[in-house]
Amino acid sequence: MADSAAAAKPTPLLKDELDIVIPTIRNLDFLEMWRPFFEPYHLIIVQDGDPSKTIKVPDGFDYELYNRNDINKILGPKASCISFKDSACRCFGYMVSKKKYIYTIDDDCFVAKDPSGKMINALQQHIKNLLCPSTPFFFNTLYDPYTEGADFVRGYPFSLREGVPTAVSHGLWLNIPDYDAPTQLVKPLERNQRYVDAVLTIPKGTLFPMCGMNLAFDRELIGPAMYFGLMGDGQPIGRYDDMWAGWCVKVICDHLGLGVKTGLPYIWHSKASNPFVNLRKEYKGIFWQEEIIPFFQAATLPKDCTTVQKCYIELSKQVKDKLSKVDPYFDKLADAMVTWIEAWDELNPPSGAASKVPNGKAK
Numbered sequence: 001m002a003d004s005a006a007a008a009k010p011t012p013l014l015k016d017e018l019d020i021v022i023p024t025i026r027n028l029d030f031l032e033m034w035r036p037f038f039e040p041y042h043l044i045i046v047q048d049g050d051p052s053k054t055i056k057v058p059d060g061f062d063y064e065l066y067n068r069n070d071i072n073k074i075l076g077p078k079a080s081c082i083s084f085k086d087s088a089c090r091c092f093g094y095m096v097s098k099k100k101y102i103y104t105i106d107d108d109c110f111v112a113k114d115p116s117g118k119m120i121n122a123l124q125q126h127i128k129n130l131l132c133p134s135t136p137f138f139f140n141t142l143y144d145p146y147t148e149g150a151d152f153v154r155g156y157p158f159s160l161r162e163g164v165p166t167a168v169s170h171g172l173w174l175n176i177p178d179y180d181a182p183t184q185l186v187k188p189l190e191r192n193q194r195y196v197d198a199v200l201t202i203p204k205g206t207l208f209p210m211c212g213m214n215l216a217f218d219r220e221l222i223g224p225a226m227y228f229g230l231m232g233d234g235q236p237i238g239r240y241d242d243m244w245a246g247w248c249v250k251v252i253c254d255h256l257g258l259g260v261k262t263g264l265p266y267i268w269h270s271k272a273s274n275p276f277v278n279l280r281k282e283y284k285g286i287f288w289q290e291e292i293i294p295f296f297q298a299a300t301l302p303k304d305c306t307t308v309q310k311c312y313i314e315l316s317k318q319v320k321d322k323l324s325k326v327d328p329y330f331d332k333l334a335d336a337m338v339t340w341i342e343a344w345d346e347l348n349p350p351s352g353a354a355s356k357v358p359n360g361k362a363k
């Protein structure tokens with residue numbers, strides 16, 4: 001009987017080709033709710049803050065955990081590019097992973113329900129988004145043409161219907177929306193109750209505010225560009241980690257002909273962080289982004305930038321040239337971008353087939 005039951009249970013999609021990266025400063029009880037969806041996958045937990053604190057992980061999960069001491073030991077002086085006391089530290093998990101795909105989620109994000117009341121398996125939807133092509137060059141008005149019950153509409157060029165590989169799947173959040181501090185302050189009670197049943201490719205040439213709390217990507221296609229910058233302790237800015245990565249990623253995806261999708265899946269974001277603390281972290285970013293975004297909108301990469309690493313190094317040069325006048329911070333950030341690529345290439349030598357190397361060990 002048992003054999004037939006096991007045989008009937010389908011192997012979860014990309015079970016051995018995807019890591020789940022969780023930045024955390026607290027025990028990971030939230031995993032209990034995700035167990036049906038996450039248990040078959042390997043977790044990479046990036047413990048931020050005090051490394052002497054023990055993070056409790058519920059039994060039954062296969063994981064490796066890295067605290068600040070581990071990061072310093074593994075990267076040596078290059079650890080300076082990994083933020084401390086900010087969720088930006090999660091990008092260390094992307095670097096040490098050996099898998100082709102990454103899903104990253106915050107520890108205050110829970111399983112949401114769709115309008116029918118069904119629990120949403122966010123991970124499976126992200127995988128579906130990543131395994132289906134994107135359509136950045138021509139907008140399909142019936143949204144994702146590859147989803148069940150939809151297609152390319154009349155007038156959509158057949159020459160473009162093959163689409164391009166999808167590098168990023170950006171999910172959304174019910175309940176607490178990812179608002180900046182000023183918006184949170186003026187709308188403290190606002191909750192996102194709108195479930196929009198759509199997945200959209202973000203058109204080429206359009207930037208977007210990438211939120212890191214419910215995000216998946218193809219690590220082999222775009223991993224080296226997923227650097228979450230210098231944030232938190234000792235830095236003049238915070239809560240722009242995912243934004244910075246998203247702007248760099250979108251410029252590089254546009255250049256390399258890769259797709260970025262946003263929309264489904266939703267998660268339930270349960271905890272609003274303190275808007276006053278957030279304002280202090282964000283406020284320089286609120287001014288700076290008025291100059292940063294035109295920089296990324298105007299950024300072009302030369303034809304000989306044929307790999308993500310080459311694109312990223314070129315971008316770091318342009319950051320140093322054009323953004324250092326905004327604040328010396330960008331000079332430091334440009335250098336950290338180079339350090340990140342050096343560390344990435346050290347841990348991920350080009351010869352290694354990323355998804356074939358065994359996982360790291362649980363602590």
Ligand SMILES: O=c1ccn([C@@H]2O[C@H](COP(=O)(O)OP(=O)(O)O[C@H]3O[C@@H](CO)[C@H](O)[C@H]3O)[C@@H](O)[C@H]2O)c(=O)[nH]1
Pocket residue numbers: 022023024025026048049084085086087088089105106107108178211212213232238239240241242271272273
């Ligand atoms: O110093 C820290 C603080 C938190 N974390 C972990 O990071 C995520 C997000 O933390 P939290 O949910 O408290 O903060 P939010 O404001 O809701 O996060 C949103 O803002 C972005 C900040 O850049 C973030 O990506 C968004 O989701 C949790 O897992 C904390 O445990 C940390 O590692 N270090």
Ligand SMILES: [Mn+2]
Pocket residue numbers: 106108213269271272273
């Ligand atoms: Mn949160």
